[in-house]
Amino acid sequence: MGSQLAGQLAKIDLHRQEDLVLHLPLRYEDETRLTPIAVARPGFSAQVEGEVVSCEVTLRPRRQLLARVSDASGTLVARWLNFYPSQQKQLAVGRRVRLFGEVRGGFFGDEMVHPRLHAVEPGEGLPEALTPVYPTTAGVGQATLRKLIDRALQSVAVDDPRSDPVPPAVCARLGLPGFADAVCALHHPAPDADPASLENREHPAWRRIKFEELLVQQLSLRRAYNARRAKGAASLPARSTLTRALLEQLPFGLTGAQQRAVGEIAADLAAAHPMQRLLQGDVGSGKTIVAALAMLQAAENGFQAALMAPTEILAEQHYRKLAAWLAPVGVDIAWLSGGRKKREREAELGRLQRGEVLLAVGTHALIEDPVVLPRLALAVVDEQHRFGVRQRLALREKGQEGRRPHMLMMSATPIPRTLAMTHYADLDVSVLDELPPGRTPIRTRLVSDARREEVIGRVRDACLAGRQAYWVCPLIEESEALQLQTAVDTFETLSGALPELRVGLIHGRLKPDEKAAAMAAFVAGELQVLVATTVIEVGVDVPNASLMVIEHAERFGLAQLHQLRGRVGRGTAESVCILIYAQPLSENGRARLKVIYENTDGFVIAREDLHIRGPGEFVGARQSGVPLLRYASLENDVDLIEPARALAETLLATDPVAVERLMARWMGGREGLLRA
Numbered sequence: 001m002g003s004q005l006a007g008q009l010a011k012i013d014l015h016r017q018e019d020l021v022l023h024l025p026l027r028y029e030d031e032t033r034l035t036p037i038a039v040a041r042p043g044f045s046a047q048v049e050g051e052v053v054s055c056e057v058t059l060r061p062r063r064q065l066l067a068r069v070s071d072a073s074g075t076l077v078a079r080w081l082n083f084y085p086s087q088q089k090q091l092a093v094g095r096r097v098r099l100f101g102e103v104r105g106g107f108f109g110d111e112m113v114h115p116r117l118h119a120v121e122p123g124e125g126l127p128e129a130l131t132p133v134y135p136t137t138a139g140v141g142q143a144t145l146r147k148l149i150d151r152a153l154q155s156v157a158v159d160d161p162r163s164d165p166v167p168p169a170v171c172a173r174l175g176l177p178g179f180a181d182a183v184c185a186l187h188h189p190a191p192d193a194d195p196a197s198l199e200n201r202e203h204p205a206w207r208r209i210k211f212e213e214l215l216v217q218q219l220s221l222r223r224a225y226n227a228r229r230a231k232g233a234a235s236l237p238a239r240s241t242l243t244r245a246l247l248e249q250l251p252f253g254l255t256g257a258q259q260r261a262v263g264e265i266a267a268d269l270a271a272a273h274p275m276q277r278l279l280q281g282d283v284g285s286g287k288t289i290v291a292a293l294a295m296l297q298a299a300e301n302g303f304q305a306a307l308m309a310p311t312e313i314l315a316e317q318h319y320r321k322l323a324a325w326l327a328p329v330g331v332d333i334a335w336l337s338g339g340r341k342k343r344e345r346e347a348e349l350g351r352l353q354r355g356e357v358l359l360a361v362g363t364h365a366l367i368e369d370p371v372v373l374p375r376l377a378l379a380v381v382d383e384q385h386r387f388g389v390r391q392r393l394a395l396r397e398k399g400q401e402g403r404r405p406h407m408l409m410m411s412a413t414p415i416p417r418t419l420a421m422t423h424y425a426d427l428d429v430s431v432l433d434e435l436p437p438g439r440t441p442i443r444t445r446l447v448s449d450a451r452r453e454e455v456i457g458r459v460r461d462a463c464l465a466g467r468q469a470y471w472v473c474p475l476i477e478e479s480e481a482l483q484l485q486t487a488v489d490t491f492e493t494l495s496g497a498l499p500e501l502r503v504g505l506i507h508g509r510l511k512p513d514e515k516a517a518a519m520a521a522f523v524a525g526e527l528q529v530l531v532a533t534t535v536i537e538v539g540v541d542v543p544n545a546s547l548m549v550i551e552h553a554e555r556f557g558l559a560q561l562h563q564l565r566g567r568v569g570r571g572t573a574e575s576v577c578i579l580i581y582a583q584p585l586s587e588n589g590r591a592r593l594k595v596i597y598e599n600t601d602g603f604v605i606a607r608e609d610l611h612i613r614g615p616g617e618f619v620g621a622r623q624s625g626v627p628l629l630r631y632a633s634l635e636n637d638v639d640l641i642e643p644a645r646a647l648a649e650t651l652l653a654t655d656p657v658a659v660e661r662l663m664a665r666w667m668g669g670r671e672g673l674l675r676a
């Protein structure tokens, strides 16, 4: 193979024979039959065969290659706007050709634009099977791919079926063919194969491949899990000296769910291998106190713990909350954020480095170079989905004494069970499935943007009654500048329309201290209305705010809407979330608004979100470090996940050879990222 071709193939991740074998068709075309030209109907794909009666390059209306092809029933025009000399040669008058493409009515009669062209040799029969169409990249034609794949398949076809890593008994139970049979059936479907089951990927051969893909995913996640458990970490048994002191002076008791999570984390921290736990809890379920107790358990043992949050606002809020909780307990906290003055930061760094302070809260500033936490034993990442794999790794590397810190990741984006099983199988999960008592449910209103004035009136009423309101400006994906402009415009409009209220503005372009000042003024009640971009999406906690207005709500994702809505309903006053939408609504936009209107439970919303968006986008594969599933789908193949998980455990325990074969076949050398 030439190096240029190899380079192009590498672009679509085709490096080895195994990759070609697993490069499965997107769809199939039926070239097993010929349609008489007179019978081919506009709007449908067909294959016709005939003799070239004319072929010319015309220049008007633009340069194109026009050929007329006739069979006994009629004549058809074939037209190419881009063409090669080789095509012209194949279309010499008098030659027999097959054309495959969609027929449409044209100026010169029925025509095909850019049909697939195949010169027919004398005596050449029709293919007996459906023709595969492969995903490809510029410069690699279907014919080339087919040839390469067929060659690769030979190496598999001779593979001894007895060496199939999936045991025959499992195949039989699930009704799946062996691997070699499956890939051959998909690349070269039998003439009598059911086209519908190939198309919708329910054919047993497809199910075999999808099962194997899920199996490999389970294997790699379990291996990452086991590898982690083989590493050492500081054992931090619960001494209850500091944690009990904190619990005694808290103004509230923990919910049952919080107690359960605290217990699970405490047990993990006591072990001598690193914890890797996800604490999942809906917006407002009280994850922060759980994190604080875990951090104190590290401190009780004389070790350091760090909490990293994705935004300045959130980090500062955590810092204030933890400082208030911990001051009576006599535990000091360092605060590191990009917004602090250099001198202050350096002082904090010195204290951390010397081990004078055990707890740290901060933004990405925590993982920047000069930060050293010599006794780091616990790293907590809040809103973990907002960080990339690399950032989480960097925090893990901050420890100094060759030990890995325990990791606690927190997320308010609940993960449906199937996703948790497939994408987070290397994590242990604690769930806060209970909200603290005394919350009043949030009412959600959908309002067309024609009624914006009314909404402004509601903001006035709420604020004059002593409450506070957020006004969230639309997401403008194409342009950050435009988004900023909209926020500024909205701020001016609202300031003008509500002269009796103090209106503030917060957005991502403000300097950290400006952001902090605006936020502090809102927390203190000096501002009554806060106009904001989505910077307030995560974590912000102002219990007196009871009205949330979201403009162009149809543009937001479900998780985002749920997060934003969760900014209210934190106090005792009845809270309202007004979603302003603009017509016309896209089908998805309408579906999202319906879900958020009808549901408040984050788990239900996440399930619906998965439904609307599909799992790939949902977890953000790049972020999670888990490769996207290429073939299996978490919606359609749920029934295969549990058997895949079970077989993964059996194979890991009993058949290392099969495990290696599977990993090599599917992953090549790409397992590295998973270790994150």
Ligand code: ADP
Pocket (backbone or CB within 6 Å): 252, 253, 254, 255, 258, 281, 282, 283, 284, 285, 286, 287, 288, 289, 412, 436, 437, 539, 541, 570
């Ligand atoms: P989230 O899970 O969204 O991060 P927080 O940790 O910010 O939630 O908690 C939300 C609010 O609930 C905070 O003001 C917190 O102090 C309060 N809170 C947490 N746990 C309880 C509890 N068990 N009882 C009453 N209030 C609680």
Ligand code: MG
Pocket (backbone or CB within 6 Å): 287, 288, 382, 539
């Ligand atoms: Mg939080």
